[in-house]
Amino acid sequence: MTNVLVLGGTAWLSGLIATRWVDSGARVTCLARGTHAVPKGAALVRADRDDADPYDELHGEWDEIVDVSRHVGHARGAVAALGGRAARWTYVSSTSVYADEATPGADETAATVAPARDGDEYEYGAHKVASEEVVRSLGERARIVRPGLIVGPGDPSDRFGYWAAAFDRAADGPVLVPSVEGRAAQVIDIDDLVSFLVAGDSSGTVNAVGDVHDLGHVLDAFRTATAHDGEVITADDGWLEARGVEFWSGDRSLPLWLPMDMGGFMTRSNAAYRAAGGILTPLETTIARIVEDERARGVNRERRAGLTRDEESALLETL
Missing domain, CATH: 3.40.50.720 (NAD(P)-binding Rossmann-like Domain)
Structure with missing residues (x-):
């Protein structure tokens, strides 16, 4: 044994x-x-x-x-x-x-x-x-x-799950998003990572990261998974920064939004991971699991990352 x-x-x-x-x-x-x-x-x-x-x-x-x-x-x-x-x-x-x-x-x-x-x-x-x-x-x-960024049900960081909550809690109301032009997102489903850690036979050093997706595609996938049919309103970087909205994580942030000079942060090679037998769950499957988890945990609960709905609404009123 x-x-x-x-x-x-x-x-x-x-x-x-x-x-x-x-x-x-x-x-x-x-x-x-x-x-x-x-x-x-x-x-x-x-x-x-x-x-x-x-x-x-x-x-x-x-x-x-x-x-x-x-x-x-x-x-x-x-x-x-x-x-x-x-x-x-x-x-x-x-x-x-x-x-x-x-x-x-x-x-x-x-x-x-x-x-x-x-x-x-x-x-x-x-x-x-x-x-x-x-x-x-x-x-x-x-x-x-x-x-890289580990995502999945139960995620205590609330970063990826924020977007499930944002679109779901809005229902037919507006959702504030950052400019997605030229931006990407790269995550690893926790189930895939754990499988690699337990069953994988790699040696040396391996980046356990998923495929690179356009940030706009990721946000669209969350919108589809939550059946959000309200308006999606984009704010540019300068406008958000001027109003104290933070990049990436933490209070009063827009998760996954990164400065334009950090284009390599979520676009790393996963060739070694794939060569070592690492698997990748389809993005839409991961997002569906996260939407279900966020609904179970409460989309309006206190979070460690993102905007509250009141903060988001206040920003939207001035945009």
Whole structure:
């Protein structure tokens, strides 16, 4: 029986990784603080990775260790404590490691940002680069997977799902969208990513990203999936910025909207992912699942990204 350790294993992505390993017949242990329920069939070792010795209760050897950590200190501590006991170590990094956000089609050989060093102010991409360096010290046992924007039911970031909510809550009313001319969107369905992480046999470093779609096509697909029949009103970049609307994510934002000089951020090559057996769910299928999930969770709920309907309506009144 395959023996798997998931460092985390109870949040959105790591929980689905653990679940998929359980479903494959593996013996799965999750090391986590226990703030979320452990997936059915997995064992929980309760620990906080900020503590001095969080791995003391882990014994034996592992066919696979999976780590999704965001802090190089966590990655460094895990490799130091457990690296000698793992046949393969999969680190889930991010395409946020890349320094060049302007060049479309860049692959895994593109330059990365400088790795985080002790004492640096926290920066997500830099910590992912530094964590990759730590994991690579394991040699051929190391596998680095760099997802792009991960989407799917239950997504806690609310970025992709915002557009399902925006079109659905509007019904026959207007929806505010950014200018889509020259803009693209590239996502990876969480089910495809988890399948690749569990069943894939890749080695080295792979961008786990989907195909590139015109942003206008993506928004049209959301509109179709929600049966929105109201007006779609476009605001240009300068107008939105002048009114405090943010790019990409966070409060008072329009998710997926990026500055024009970031044309490479969501247009990276997925050739290595496909060559390694990575699958891609059709965009429309992913969007249909997200629309269903957003309706179940509530399209008017408090969100971590996007505009509230009141904010959107106020902007539309002045456009």
